[in-house]
Amino acid sequence: MSSMAMKYNYLKGYDVVPDRQYLLMWGYRIGDLIRQDPSNYARPIFKVLLKALASLPACGSKRVWERRFIVYAGDFGDHFWVGIPGKMYHRVAKELGRSLESIPGFEFLEMGTVPHVPLVPEFLYDFGRVGEYCEEKLIGRTYRDKNWDSGISLEGRGCIPEGYMD
Numbered sequence: 001m002s003s004m005a006m007k008y009n010y011l012k013g014y015d016v017v018p019d020r021q022y023l024l025m026w027g028y029r030i031g032d033l034i035r036q037d038p039s040n041y042a043r044p045i046f047k048v049l050l051k052a053l054a055s056l057p058a059c060g061s062k063r064v065w066e067r068r069f070i071v072y073a074g075d076f077g078d079h080f081w082v083g084i085p086g087k088m089y090h091r092v093a094k095e096l097g098r099s100l101e102s103i104p105g106f107e108f109l110e111m112g113t114v115p116h117v118p119l120v121p122e123f124l125y126d127f128g129r130v131g132e133y134c135e136e137k138l139i140g141r142t143y144r145d146k147n148w149d150s151g152i153s154l155e156g157r158g159c160i161p162e163g164y165m166d
Contacts, residue, residue: 013140014158015070017121021114023072023083024093030080032105042073043148045082045103050123050130050150052099056092057128064091068126072119079107083119086111121159131157 033041049071057065069092072083082100084093100106112119124131130152132138132145138156145154 013156014160015121015124016162017070017159019115019162021070021072022086023112023114023117023119024086024088025072025081025083025110025112025117025119026097026100027079027081027107027110028103028105029107030075030078030105033080036104042080044105045073045080045100046122046148047150048099048103049082049096050145050148050152050154052096053123053125053130054150054152056095056125059091059095061091063089064095065128067092068124070121071123071125072114073122074119076112076117076119080105081110081112081117081119083112083114083117124155124157126155129155131155133157133159 028045030041033044036044053071056067059065067089069085069088072081074081084096097109121133123133132154134154134156136158139158141156142153143156145152
């Protein structure tokens with residue numbers, strides 16, 4: 001284990017992120033997103049996504065809300081993508097999909113694998129809590145989301161790639 005991996009492995013608020021992850025992805029036309037928010041085209045998606053993640057415990061099913069998974073996002077081609085692990089319980093994908101598929105610009109669902117699809121970890125859903133992979137000064141702190149306009153409480157998280165653990 002490298003000294004960097006050892007350092008982060010023992011710090012509260014850091015997660016080891018798999019180097020390779022099979023994803024279920026929602027794809028959005030970037031042009032449509034820019035028309036909604038020219039200053040940050042991810043904002044319309046992340047606002048809805050964060051509210052959907054925060055509402056998972058209210059669905060009433062322990063099999064849905066008692067989960068821990070990373071949400072990936074990023075540009076690929078002329079689309080912006082949001083992805084969750086492909087082996088996620090189908091009701092979780094259905095609950096999130098209800099919200100994500102209502103956003104203007106949504107085009108289709110696709111399967112893909114990180115790193116072949118260059119998405120990065122953005123959020124962590126952890127048994128009802130929502131974390132955001134963020135700058136180092138916010139790691140380990142809880143703060144109200146203002147960046148994405150969701151208004152929910154987020155936990156600052158840090159991540160290190162699984163490959164650093166070698």
